[in-house]
Amino acid sequence: MTLLADPSTPGVPRTYSTVDPRDGSPIDSYPVADDAAVAATVAAAREAAGWWADQGFAARKRLLLRWKSAIANEASALAEVISRETGKSASDAMLEVMLTLTHLDWAAKNAHDVLKRRKVHAGLMNYNQKASLGYEPYGVVGVIGPWNYPFYTPMGSISYALAAGNAVVFKPSELTPGTAVWIADRFAKAVGRPVLQALTGDGGTGAALVRAGVDKVAFTGSTRTAKKVMALCAESLTPLVAECGGKDALIVAADADLDAAADFVVFGSMGNAGQTCVGVERVYVDRVVSEKLIAKVVERAQRVRVGGEKPTYGPMTLPSQTAVIAAHVDDALAKGGRAVLGGPESVGDRYVEPVILLDVPEDSDAVRHETFGPTVVINTVGSVDEAVRLANATEYGLGAAVFTKDAATGRRAAKQLKAGVVTINSVLGFAGIPALPFGGVKGSGFGRIHGADGLREFSTPKSVAHQTGKAALNLLTVERSEKDDHMVAKLLPMLHGRAK
Ligand code: NDP
Numbered sequence: 091m092t093l094l095a096d097p098s099t100p101g102v103p104r105t106y107s108t109v110d111p112r113d114g115s116p117i118d119s120y121p122v123a124d125d126a127a128v129a130a131t132v133a134a135a136r137e138a139a140g141w142w143a144d145q146g147f148a149a150r151k152r153l154l155l156r157w158k159s160a161i162a163n164e165a166s167a168l169a170e171v172i173s174r175e176t177g178k179s180a181s182d183a184m185l186e187v188m189l190t191l192t193h194l195d196w197a198a199k200n201a202h203d204v205l206k207r208r209k210v211h212a213g214l215m216n217y218n219q220k221a222s223l224g225y226e227p228y229g230v231v232g233v234i235g236p237w238n239y240p241f242y243t244p245m246g247s248i249s250y251a252l253a254a255g256n257a258v259v260f261k262p263s264e265l266t267p268g269t270a271v272w273i274a275d276r277f278a279k280a281v282g283r284p285v286l287q288a289l290t291g292d293g294g295t296g297a298a299l300v301r302a303g304v305d306k307v308a309f310t311g312s313t314r315t316a317k318k319v320m321a322l323c324a325e326s327l328t329p330l331v332a333e334c335g336g337k338d339a340l341i342v343a344a345d346a347d348l349d350a351a352a353d354f355v356v357f358g359s360m361g362n363a364g365q366t367c368v369g370v371e372r373v374y375v376d377r378v379v380s381e382k383l384i385a386k387v388v389e390r391a392q393r394v395r396v397g398g399e400k401p402t403y404g405p406m407t408l409p410s411q412t413a414v415i416a417a418h419v420d421d422a423l424a425k426g427g428r429a430v431l432g433g434p435e436s437v438g439d440r441y442v443e444p445v446i447l448l449d450v451p452e453d454s455d456a457v458r459h460e461t462f463g464p465t466v467v468i469n470t471v472g473s474v475d476e477a478v479r480l481a482n483a484t485e486y487g488l489g490a491a492v493f494t495k496d497a498a499t500g501r502r503a504a505k506q507l508k509a510g511v512v513t514i515n516s517v518l519g520f521a522g523i524p525a526l527p528f529g530g531v532k533g534s535g536f537g538r539i540h541g542a543d544g545l546r547e548f549s550t551p552k553s554v555a556h557q558t559g560k561a562a563l564n565l566l567t568v569e570r571s572e573k574d575d576h577m578v579a580k581l582l583p584m585l586h587g588r589a590k
Contacts, residue, residue, distance in 0.1 A: 103127075106292070108267060111177035111405045111440060112397070120267045120290040127289070128298040131259055134284045135230045139257035142285045143227050147202035147255075154198035154253060157280035158191055161273065168272055172241055175266045177404035178362055189522050190242045190249075193540060196524030197253035204542045205254060205549055215585075218559040225549035227255030228329075232304035234296045234319065236311045237407050238365040238462075240266035241273065242521075246528065246539035247308035247331070248286065251548040257285045259304065261296045263311075265407055297322055304328065306548065310367075312460075313486075313533045331537030331547055333529055335460040336367050336488030339481035340517060341503060342375040342383055343474050346493035350515060352386035354491070358517035359466035360394055360444055363403040365411070368489035370517055371461055373468040374477035380470040384448065387468065388431050391444040394464075403464060405440040412437050415445075415463035422447050422456040422467065432465075452480065460486070474503055482508045487531035491517045510534065 104122040109115060123131070142150065161168060169183035176183075207224030231251040235244030244260060251258050262270035267290040274288035289295060293315070300307050300322040309319045310333040323330045340358060342351045358370030375383050394402045406412050416437040423429065427450035436443035445465040450456050456467050471477045474494070481490055490509040494500050500514040510530040513519045520526045527543035529535060538547050563577055564570070 106264065108175060108265065110174045111407050111409070117174055118268060120271070122291040123261075123289045123295045123298070124291075125298045125302075128259075128295060128302050131284075131287050131289050132230060132232075132299070132302040132304060135257040135259050135287060138283045138285045139227070139229050141283055142252075142257055143229075143255045145255075147206065150253065150255065151198045151201065153281050154194065154249075157277050158194045158198065160276045160280050161187070161194075162191055164276070168241065168269070171268050171272050172266075175268050176237060176240060176407045178407075179401050179404060182362060182403075186239055186242045190245045192522055193242075193246060193524045194249040197249040197545065200525075200542070201253040201255075201545055204545045207554075212555070215563070216555075216561075218557060218561045220556040220558055222554050222556075224552050224554070225254070225546060226552050228305035228548060228550060229256060230304045231256045231258050231306045231308055231548060232299045232302070233258055233260045233308045234299065234311065235260065235262050235266075235270070236367075237263035237265040238362065238367070240269040243310050243333075243367075244270070245273075246333075246544070247310070247548075250539055250544040251306075251308065252286060254545050254548040256306075256548055259287050259289055259299060261289045261291065261299050264290075264292045300328065301325070306330070308537075308539070308548075309333065313535070316535060331529070331539065332535035333367070333537075333539065334488075334533060334535040335462075335486060336369075336530065336534050337371050337458070337460055337484045337486040338368055338489045338491070338509070338517075339372040339374055339477070339484075339507075340370045340491040341474060341477040341481060341493065342373065342379065343492065343494035343496070343499055344376040344378040345495045345499075346379065347495065347515070348379060348383050348386055351493040352383060352390055354493070354517045355383075355387050355466060355468075356390040356394070356444075358491070360391065360403060360464040363406055363442065364464040365407060365462055366518075368511070368518060368521075369462075370466060370491065372457060372481070373466060374471045374480055375468060376474070376477075377470045377472060380468070384430060384446075384468055387466075388446060391431055391446060394444050396443055396464075397441050406442060406463065409440065411462055412439070412442060415442055415461055415465060418454075418456040418459070418461045418463075419445055419447070419465060422450040422454045425451045425454045427451065427454065427456070427467070430468075437463075452483065458484065474499055478503055478506045482506075485533040488534035489513070489517075489530075508532065510538075 105119045107119045108117045172183040205225035212219045212221040233247045270288035277286040313334040316332040316334045428448045432445035450467045489511045490507040491513045492503040504512040527538035527541040529538040
């Protein structure tokens with residue numbers, strides 16, 4: 091972040107400038123929201139939240155779809171903003187817009203069915219009560235997002251939080267404020283109230299948002315920052331959904347379609363320059379087919395175009411990430427791994443050429459920690475079971491993939507893999523299926539965005555028990571009779587005495 095104003099100048103808001111990572115050219119400058127600005131934004135959101143909740147499902151759906159159509163009609167303009175801030179290709183940015191709107195559409199159209207008040211059985215002993223369950227919005231949700239998919243990722247929280255009836259204050263990564271301001275601006279035009287607002291700034295702005303009395307925090311970013319955010323949430327017992335990093339493994343069984351597997355290894359590990367939370371970072375391939383698979387992966391990776399006119403992928407968005415990638419490659423080679431394509435020389439100042447590492451020890455950084463670059467480790471195993479064991483031996487648990495022609499093998503691996511989402515014969519196949527909840531286990535976080543669970547994540551269940559008549563057996567009284575106690579003693583074995 092480049093600060094443009096002296097932070098100590100009284101009365102002058104701090105600003106910072108963003109740059110296009112492709113060539114370092116300046117894009118724009120944005121305010122760094124301080125505690126007072128954060129408090130004012132959350133106060134405006136609190137007022138708007140009441141109005142938004144009162145609109146009900148039908149009106150919210152209409153307004154959200156109006157916003158969706160405004161974004162769709164200017165999709166190329168948004169894709170251009172995303173491209174400039176992240177350095178990703180126009181094609182990747184457009185795909186991001188399309189996938190995101192699929193989720194917004196689903197959330198808007200399904201919120202009523204998922205969250206509406208419904209009757210639940212009160213049970214035999216409570217025949218005199220009508221019981222119902224409904225889901226109510228929290229109020230104001232603070233969304234903190236990363237830079238790698240600056241539209242798709244935070245919108246996984248924003249769309250579902252809004253559809254559930256909450257107001258949202260969105261603090262984007264300091265690298266991608268323009269995307270956040272763009273979508274909040276289109277929202278303001280479509281809805282006319284500050285139900286969704288963007289707050290630009292740095293990590294301090296994110297921390298101030300968590301402390302500003304929001305009713306729930308939806309954080310997406312690294313596991314390291316999630317721990318800091320969780321500690322802040324603990325101060326006020328503010329609930330948190332945490333979508334964090336990953337170290338996803340892709341398993342290739344002996345019977346797999348190797349061409350399809352190789353395509354997905356390259357797409358999953360090198361697409362978006364490897365800057366994907368559910369990107370492929372490790373491959374475990376059955377030794378019977380490992381040579382063939384490696385040849386196919388190398389052949390495809392050699393066709394990857396880095397930067398230039400029609401790139402497969404662009405520069406690293408976060409300049410300091412190149413140091414992490416270089417350290418992981420060095421460590422893998424020092425510990426006995428081999429580079430079959432690229433090597434330390436592939437890591438440039440901003441651009442990183444594909445690196446394929448083989449036989450990398452399981453205790454090396456390139457196997458244990460998130461690399462977040464266009465590199466992949468391919469290790470050989472004796473069976474799918476061994477692959478699953480190694481895939482699970484990580485502190486992360488976001489996504490995993492298995493390639494096999496045998497449906498039963500795929501299902502068994504999917505059950506055994508400790509991850510929030512498993513794909514069989516694809517990677518990222520779930521991203522455009524809005525009904526599927528998304529999130530991780532272990533160090534990859536907790537809670538879910540997307541799908542019905544995503545709508546419920548941003549709602550609080552409200553139970554209502556309505557007594558409509560007198561109970562035959564009145565137990566809810568301080569004047570319980572001996573006859574009633576006797577009846578309870580007789581009923582208990584009848585109701586619960588059998589073990590089935
Ligand atoms: P960071 O953890 O660095 O930052 C995430 C967000 O938190 C940014 O907006 C950042 O602001 C903000 N932040 C930083 N410090 C604090 C703080 N103390 N309190 C509150 N907020 C703070 O992640 P990146 O932006 O570098 O994103 C990459 C990471 O995100 C990877 O680990 C990736 O795997 C993960 N990710 C996970 C996804 C998932 O769905 N599971 C999806 C996409 C990415 P600022 O940028 O201004 O410092």
